[in-house]
Amino acid sequence: MNKIFKSFKASPKYSIKWSNYFDIYEDLFQKFLKKKITIVEVGIGDGGSLFMWKNFFGKYAKIIGIELNPKAKNLEKKGFKIFNGDQSNPDFWKNFYKKIGKIDILIDDGGHTNLQQITTLVESINFIKPGGMIIIEDTHTSFMRDKGFKNPSKFSLINFTTLLIENIHRRNPMLKKEINFFSRKIQSIEYYDSIVVINISKNKLTKSKNLENNVKLRNLFDDFRYKKEKNINNYKEENIFINFIKQTVSKRSYLYRIYENSVIKKYIKQLKD
Ligand SMILES: C[S@@+](CC[C@H](N)C(=O)[O-])C[C@H]1O[C@@H](n2cnc3c(N)ncnc32)[C@H](O)[C@@H]1O
Known part of the structure; x- marks a missing residue:
């Protein structure tokens, strides 16, 4: 207790x-x-x-x-x-x-x-x-x-x-x-x-600052956020669910990838079955 x-x-x-x-x-x-x-x-x-x-x-x-x-x-x-x-x-x-x-x-x-x-x-x-x-x-x-x-x-x-x-x-x-x-x-x-x-807060809060260390190394890493996503154009256009995702959700977004990887594939499989 x-x-x-x-x-x-x-x-x-x-x-x-x-x-x-x-x-x-x-x-x-x-x-x-x-x-x-x-x-x-x-x-x-x-x-x-x-x-x-x-x-x-x-x-x-x-x-x-x-x-x-x-x-x-x-x-x-x-x-x-x-x-x-x-x-x-x-x-x-x-x-x-x-x-x-x-x-x-x-x-x-x-x-x-x-x-x-x-x-x-x-x-x-x-x-x-x-x-x-x-x-x-x-x-x-x-x-x-x-x-x-x-x-x-x-x-x-x-x-x-x-x-x-x-x-x-x-x-x-x-x-x-x-x-x-x-x-x-x-x-x-x-x-x-x-x-x-x-x-x-313990202190009066102000604007945050973006801090970098080792600035010289800044451009030496590969930021995957800006890599071209594998697109889903291969799927059949008549699938309105895919079209909805393609039109409304940003390709860079997490949601898009989740849909691409799981929901859409399952959905298509169901349609085929
Ligand atoms: C759930 S009881 C409080 C119980 C107590 N805190 C406890 O843990 O034993 C809620 C109390 O809030 C009072 N109350 C309701 N409206 C209020 C208001 N507008 N201003 C101040 N007190 C209020 C009620 O009279 C009541 O005594």
Whole structure:
């Protein structure tokens, strides 16, 4: 049993987490253990997970909870700082960070709607310390229509993060795109079953450079990317499947070669049989 799962079991209050989360957290959080860090959890229910974080991270960690239900304030008697508010309200976040300052880890286990998750993410990015992270739990809601989630949709949290993926790639000059707020902050994004992790960079990120060593040797190797591909013109033209591939998929592409080597050949064999 890993340490975080033991902390979950040992919590004196009710908590609810998916079983796969514990191994992910055990790996993600190693670098923060016994450090003087601030962790914020959005959506704290009865407080069970707050006790879990405290037990797991150790006495130097400051644990803050954010909750829509005003009764959660009672947990302040147990040593947690609690903010009553709505995670989908940008003004709530502005006031929150004005009071608290920068934090190390944000865990979003609130209402899980697109608006709540995206607002929380966007309003928090600027307030995560270098090397910190934003963790969004229960991202399977991006694929759920029922219970009011109205997904899959182009406005889901998962689809929003794919825009962030493009923003990360803007650091590569080959894209000839301006880097923006997200490109400068987000080092990487990790996807798990129902968890998305946004890793905030230790440094301000800038455009990547293409570095070469042994420049004199540059032209001495044979770059096979530019070799003429074996073409598939030998196959019968009336095969519309081949024509489709020929017309729509670049000859240099991996997909073209895969089709050429396996699918098309099998397809033709079937036709002959
Ligand atoms: C699944 S429970 C949290 C469980 C807790 N994190 C745990 O692991 O035991 C979700 C909580 O999010 C709160 N919540 C829902 N919508 C919210 C919102 N818009 N802002 C803040 N909290 C919200 C609910 O009141 C509820 O207590």
